[in-house]
Amino acid sequence: MSFQFTQAQVDIFNREGCLLIPDYLSPNEVKEILDHTNRLIDEFDITTHPLTKFTTENDGDHIGDEYFLKSSENISFFLEPAAFDKDNNLIKSKDKSINKIGHNLLIDEVYRKHTINYKSKKIISRLNYRDPRVLQSMIICKQPQIGGEVPSHQDGVFLYTEPQSAIGFWIALEDCDETNGCLSYLPGSHLNSPIGKRFVKAETGGTKFIYLNEDTEDSYKNSSENYKLLKCKKGSLILINHSVIHRSNLNFSENSRFAYAFHVIEGDAIYDEKNWLQIPYTGGTKFTKLYDV
Template identity: 50%
Template sequence: MPEYLTETQIAKFYKDGYLVIPQFLLPEETQSLLNRSKQLLDEFDIDQHPRTKFTTGDDNHVGDDYFLTSGDKIRYFLEEDAVDTEGKLLREKQKSVNKIGHALHELDPAFRKVTLENERLRAVVRDLEFHRDPVALQSMVITKQTHIGGEVPEHNDSTFLYTYPPSALGFWIALEKCTATNGALSFLPGSHVITPITKRFVRLGDNKGTGFEDLVPPSVQREVSEASKGNYVLETCNPGDLVLIHGSVLHKSERNTSPHTRFAYTFHMIESPPYAKYDEKNWLQPTKEMPFSKILPPREISETRQPVLTSA
């Protein structure tokens, strides 16, 4: 029997490709993460920052050294509309940051506590049986700043954290109320079943930054794009709610047009070898000093289920 999730919740996740779990974090846990996020923004040294902005367009994605070496650090990425052409901030630094990442779960005690030292989280992992031996990576606070918090177009997470076979699973925790006007997530239910991973986000090498590598011909990509059109479902959330996101499900968020921020803490899990391959092409790489973080103790590694995946 499941420890934390109900059988109905598990079935809904595999049917829709995502699941909202209300009040996953206690109010005091949520407030602790929100307070710590704001403290990090206060402590952020803008004078030492290279003005790296976070962008999501296919032709203009972030890919400088500051980004590519952030997997074992806590770094700050600015909103596109927060910096002018000369690199000067157009608003105070606390309201200019798009996200903080990507090793909060390892390096910051508050975030480590809810990610790697959280028995409720391990219970969800065991109940879902999505992975055999999951590891955590790419933790972020996404701030969705007032009036300029950028749109994130439709995508699936396995494109950006590619394994063979695909195995990404997102954990997205609302730290503030998420509404239709401040950038709540929207999902295309069931798209994880009909949407194969058609491309992957990779390092281009030789100081060329990042880009996309096709996994199928462009004609197939167009067919998939047409087949995946449908009605997105907006999922508003309250502080402390957790959203589980299948690596193949299409989701997006709109620009924040409101006077309210939309802070959220998110991280991902992937399958570890030998059950899946994560190679050197991926933008985020583990280091000798900080390998990807194991979630379950060795005695709990599951041999009972292969991840429920789509083709690559």
């Protein structure tokens, strides 16, 4: 059966800010991505790694790390903070210590073919993108028992364009529910929550957050009962608007929650040179053109 992206789905996405599309990938496609990811993890030599941890906190250690900045153009591994003890010794096995693999998986043919294809092109075309570019592709692991919380945020903070244009493609590689940290979001928050801070390269090296609006953090403070859970089966796609407020909780379960995500921006929007993600990492916007491939 050919993939369909209907006007009704477009309307829901525009109204809600998120859209769940079941069965975006077939079971065989999911297996191919997971098997390939596990091969990369097996081949990953942790003894030569700088032990760069990934955290989404504003003062996280990773944000000043050159390894993190260089990851914009290659395949890099980031570790889960909870995989270390208080003396910074790794206490989990290698395969259970990885938080994320990113941020340019398009250089790998397996990830590339599941990113740039007729389905993603159809979605982006129906959303009226003229010259879409693909960037920030990654595997998110959400490990059993230690998979960290991702607090409320907006993707436009990290991929800032004028006008705002980033769309997240978040694909579940395993079943997701409230026990293993499924996504949740504030429906319609993209309509009244303009991007009020940015994650940028710092003048002295590394990265930092800068605030455009002092009340930005207040917009993220909302009762949990207002968040809508996005429980889904493996193979599902969740589309995420640049300004919708979303999050995921800790994974306290015995099950991992692997996902593959990538982002698309409008090519004729202004992609700010201060943005943390540049290709090449020293400065530039050599992002893959979705329609030209």
